[in-house]
Amino acid sequence: MTSMFGHNIRSDLVILYIAEAFAVFLAVYGLTAWGIAQGAPVDHGKASLVAGALALCSGLVSGASGLYQPEVLSRSRRLASGALVAALLLLLAAWLSLQIFAPPPGGASIWSSVAGVVLGCVAGVAGTRLAFIVASRRGLLKRRLLIIRDPRAPLAAEREAGIEEARLSPFEIAITSSGSATLDDELHPARLRARHIWAVVAADPLAITSEMRRHCQAAGVRVLTEAEFHEARINRVACDTLPLDWLGTARGANEGPVEAGLRRGFDILVGLTLVLLALPVMLVAAAIIKIDSPGPIFYRQERSGLRGRVFTLYKFRSMIVNAEQGGMARWATKSDPRVTRFGRMMRLTRIDELPQILNVLRGDMAIVGPRPERPSFVEQLGLVIPHYNDRACVKPGITGWAQVNYPYGASVEDARMKLAYDLYYVRRRSLFLDLLILVATVRVVLFQEGAR
Template structure:
């Protein structure tokens, strides 16, 4: 029996064909007849026995045998939490943070930060003036907020203020949402244009952030999310970023569920990060900001 429905998240044009095999023919014969290059083994219940001899025949014939985690990582650029186990993280390739890679990353951060400061200084000065005029020069232009950095160390992230000064007058942390009534008129524009994030260039120069990495979250949210998913704390193994893989691949999030979906992309970045991937993310971020494409 043949089903042309691909796994969740894949286009029907992806080339994936799902087979539910009846045991009246060897798996190799079916794979050859279908001209299969690889077989994805996605078993809901592992209590039964798998046809390992048939898988071995297919593998010896040059047909790849994939498990779901590797398949989704390759096709969707994420690490699926549904299939994630501590043992997979321990044995999987990647998660390299060599001295040379980190040194190159720091060199890129400082270089790009200095270039951006020179190029974007006029925009930042106009933003300062706009925020000050809107508040009649009575309220701060910048907003400092505690976020969780590398290895769980807290730091103060710097942003242009885009919300009212009494946005959290009761002291309770809240997720920012689209159309949030706490956002000012100037704030709505600078958030849409991502200008509110520009002061974080100073966080990058101080070494608290990188240009590319998981977005830093507030301690209250990190504590709650870490209780709900034991892999969430892994995000803090690398410096947080001004932009990141999750921001490019996932729409704006405003809930714990969104944060966990973004975690799948953050784990992919943590596993596969490299100088080339950082450069690619920076280029795509510029494209998103200038032309409005993508998820940021």
């Protein structure tokens, strides 16, 4: 794993991103500089600008299309749909890049230039992906682990890591050990280097000694507890193992005034941009809601926010009036009969959540954060799930780490799983992670993941 601004990213995917960006830059630069894309004399400055813009956009587009999700690489239909969406987004990016940096001379058509640039992007991405698949199948990108087993639970570490059955896992077990005599031999720095060990994972934290750390440090090998490895591998925390005072070191709970100001400015900027872009969609949605079913256009509901403060959340109404008989809060279900015809479409595309931008501008919510829940649900879940109320140390968000990694929750167990992602976000919160979540949100909306 590679840590970037505190967030763990699979090292093989970082390599893929860098290789793709470099390949796209070279392909687009070659086409543009030699006049194939523009049909004009060579202009190396413009060629560099176009190639650089498209190299950056190619990674963002692939992320927004889900093409960096390991499971997508093994699903041909999902891979094809993601590639199609990526190609369309790249088409728009290529058109904008050429319009800004290298418009065709003499009023010539820009579409031939766009076609050449997109061809270069596709060639660069396809070639890099092919090399990545070959390298992955040969195990060249895997991280090798030495597992220190707990004799009381011999296979706990392997089961928790889930790597023996995960074909697309970036990890492989090089060796497992539980005997102290064997362990001393295996942890010798020279032996660790010879086996190309990336990390030592201990099922029992008490098994990690100062001598072990010295040996691993000398070999450039990291030492992880099972909980730390679990968190780094799947980007969620093991809530049951968190100490009571864990918020003392969490980034989200210890935000300084400068970062708070930058984050508030980020929320306002993104919120105003979304209002301008989504205003036509919101006006059409409001008109259809009024025609589709009797009742108000907007739905107001009390939600629990920062430090448990209750606020009024705004959404487009997607259910029939009086959907909750007796005022009792209910989980939404699949094919919920309370949802209107147009409401179902809004939920699939997340259009019903656009009015929450008003909550962001008012300061009740952030663009990125845990999902705001009903106060009654918060009270119920806080009694049965450890650390559930810790998520309230940051503002709730329109989108969030749990929302882009786990489908809509409709049970206590779903809430427990989503909390694992929310607390990971609280622990490692950064503007970089917020940007990754925004890119992933595009994927969730486009492919209607987890909608209900």
